[in-house]
Amino acid sequence: MAVLVLIECAEGQVKKSALEVASYGAQVAQALSTIAVAVAIGDINPDALGTLGQQGIQKVYYSNQPEVKNFVPTAYAKVIAQAAETSGATVIILANSNIGTAVGARLAIRLNGSLATNVVSLPEISGNTFTVRRGVFSGKAFADVNLTAERKIIAIKKNTFEVLEQEGTAEIEPISLAFSEADLAGAPQETIRTTGKVLLTEAEVVVSGGRGMRGPENWHLIENLADALGAATACSKPVADVGWRPHHEHVGQTGTTISPNLYIAAGISGAIQHLAGVNSSKVIVVINKDPEAPFFKAADYGIIGDVADVLPKLTEAAKALNQ
């Protein structure tokens, strides 16, 4: 028996969400009196994998075959299934990301497992029940779900669990598999980077603008504050629909769901579909000139005022903090 975690990487480095996944896995392993091991795929700095020992990982199965340099769901599922067989894993932990959920679905079929995505709690294990809490109805509710199959696959919500820091170095064991043509179908021919700065889904702080920003020419107000706070930028749906900002920045029920530590909304009314994508942020700040804007009801801090006046003051204060 073991708990296996998938380590996602970006540009050769372990993602913060992967440290959360590793730490979560180590805690589940402890509850089950077993060990936590990891599988990492792609072109990754081996030192970064070794330091996963600090999150309680004992061994990392590492595949850096050229075929899986980019994410290919079927090939990834094959590597993870192999690591699960080798380690005898009964629980697999993933991030609730595009990668985690795509391989999770395949693994659930391949390994005959139960899958829960968008998980926000550690499991409650007693007798033969294994229950986790997951977000449902787009952030408006939670469900407690019992995973009934012998193998459990859990995709945890980002920025929801602590990263453990302890002593230790993980041992690295290479794995190498033969991939068929079918395994590699769907591999990308080209990758285009659209943002060079902070990734929206990984960001701890997000500054977001709505229709109240009045036009793309005012977006430097959002960007300047984001830069001062080391934050990612986001927007409401109508802002992306009219092309003021790219669609991948659109958050909400039909856009990206985020749960940063801090979400700053400027000129956004707080429609229920917008809230659905951001309401699990730990702290919400709302800047709106309308005191009746519904967003204030979901906010922790608020400023009733004009974005053109308030945002530069915040940027200045944030810069002063950094000095």
Added chain:
Amino acid sequence: MRILVCISNVPDTTTKITFTPDNKNLNTAGVQFVINPYDEYALTRAIELKEAQGGTVTVINVGEADSDANIRKALAIGADEAIRVDAKPADALFVARQIAHYAQEGNYDLILMGKESVDYNGFQVHGMVAELLSLPAIVPAIKLDVNGTAATLEREIEGGKEIITVNLPLVASCQQPMAEPRIPNMRGIMTARTKPLKVVPPVNAESGTVYESYSLPEKKSGVKLIDPANAGELIRLLRNEAKVI
């Protein structure tokens, strides 16, 4: 080209979610159900492809008779025929096994659906269907074009996108800006009445999860307002009180 579009029947996005007193079921009193918004992107793109290149669009739903109104809506928007697998959608695994079964029977070139449903937010059905049918799945796809026997798609990744060319058949899960959803017109609504809606029995399939109970998030304690003349104070509060920067 034969296209299958999977649609789920979900509470309207403005719904205030509440549960029955035992917290075991959604309180559906007064709730209006709609086609899952992400599935609408898939449906519209399927109809656009059919209009440009010919073929048929079939919609499939796993659900009980209360789904029929939204299935008819999909037909009114432009799908040619519909299949309803007559069963309560117990969980993603159960639903995926039903869809995979009927998808195989229908021999489709493209199987499209939304990237997630806005009720259970699983992100699971597309990957499961693809795995069950040994097909590639492009998840989440923001662009889809078909040229003969291959498709070119754009897949959203964190901080960018990938361009993927892959042979049909395939599964893709859709999200904006895949297509602009359409509203059914009068003619569509009239013709939808006579389009075939086949109700079929579920195949035997187990589910992998049991939903025990539901709960609502804790309410926020109330907003603390800061004077706009002294906006910088907010930054100090975020550092010293909320400790988030």
